[in-house]
Amino acid sequence: MKNRNRENDNFFEKVYQVTRKIPYGRVTSYGAIARYIGLPQAARMVGWALNKSLSQKKFVPAHRVVNQKGLLTGKKHFGCSNTMKELLENENIIIDNDKIQNFENVFWDPCKELSF
DNA sequence: CGTCTGACGCACG
């Protein structure tokens, strides 16, 4: 196997890296990540990649990624539906009815913050 | 190779 090091070229790895760059107490959306990668219409793949990220050895703050509405749509993939909420609340993020409160304030856009 | 699915996003009614 020669070049399996092209992680950077892999869509999934990009998602992982960007997600890991999400600062504490901040969240982003699937579309934002997808847009940062270059596939704004591939938001679904971001979520899918994050799902696989749960199996990754390195921890990926997938709980900091929500949909454009700020809803914890992926909470069910954390095993317990409360896990994602707990993690977010642990970061001073207010959650109400599986929705992030003050979403605009905690929103973190990689395309903007990373200025890419 | 054809078909279905998926942690979304957007257009439409």
Added chain:
DNA sequence: GCGTGCGCCAGAC
């Protein structure tokens, strides 16, 4: 403002 339907890309079967 809310519910429904379609499209998007990539992978699994």
